[in-house]
Amino acid sequence: MEIAKEEILHQVQKAKKGKQSAFSFLLDYYWNEVYGFQLKRVKDEYEAEDITIEAFSKAFDKIDTFDEKYTFSTWLITISKNIQIDKSRKKNASIYLQTTDASEEHIKRIADRNPTPEDKLITEQNLAELLRYIKELKPHYQEIINLRYFQEMSYNEISEALEEPLNNVKVRLLRARKLLSEIITQHHSH
Numbered sequence: 001m002e003i004a005k006e007e008i009l010h011q012v013q014k015a016k017k018g019k020q021s022a023f024s025f026l027l028d029y030y031w032n033e034v035y036g037f038q039l040k041r042v043k044d045e046y047e048a049e050d051i052t053i054e055a056f057s058k059a060f061d062k063i064d065t066f067d068e069k070y071t072f073s074t075w076l077i078t079i080s081k082n083i084q085i086d087k088s089r090k091k092n093a094s095i096y097l098q099t100t101d102a103s104e105e106h107i108k109r110i111a112d113r114n115p116t117p118e119d120k121l122i123t124e125q126n127l128a129e130l131l132r133y134i135k136e137l138k139p140h141y142q143e144i145i146n147l148r149y150f151q152e153m154s155y156n157e158i159s160e161a162l163e164e165p166l167n168n169v170k171v172r173l174l175r176a177r178k179l180l181s182e183i184i185t186q187h188h189s190h
Contacts, residue, residue, distance in 0.1 A: 023174070034052045046140075049138075051080055058167070119177065121181045121185070136183050148173055
């Protein structure tokens with residue numbers, strides 16, 4: 001799905017104003033490109049996914065610094081490449097050493113207040129059916145869906161429980177909801 005540069009720029013500008021739908025759009029649109037790039041580099045699905053989540057987290061946190069003269073995908077790939085280089089340099093270092101604490105203002109801006117189409121689709125499912133669909137997700141996505149929707153934890157509580165930075169939690173949850181809604185849609189189209 002090729003989208004015009006103007007539309008990408010428009011979504012970036014909306015993201016700079018803190019619009020949740022713009023963050024979701026950018027994540028969905030660029031996920032495969034960044035993930036594919038990392039998969040070729042690290043040759044490990046889980047690690048590539050982690051780096052991709054961290055790259056989006058950092059990009060969304062620093063979206064104000066993005067210079068619109070450049071291509072957004074290049075900026076994202078560069079962020080992911082730097083994270084991957086850092087990770088290989090500090091293979092045994094804690095994730096907290098390389099993750100900057102986002103300012104409170106940034107965290108509030110990415111906060112998800114309105115139910116997304118994915119949220120609506122997820123909540124409309126029969127519970128037994130929904131649990132079967134969740135089991136199709138990778139374990140770390142199952143875990144975050146469970147914490148958010150079944151244990152009804154806040155983003156901050158999930159961040160503490162998983163010992164992960166808040167923005168990583170938000171990006172992973174965005175991704176998990178998207179994948180779950182795709183699974184639901186796929187099952188309902190058969």
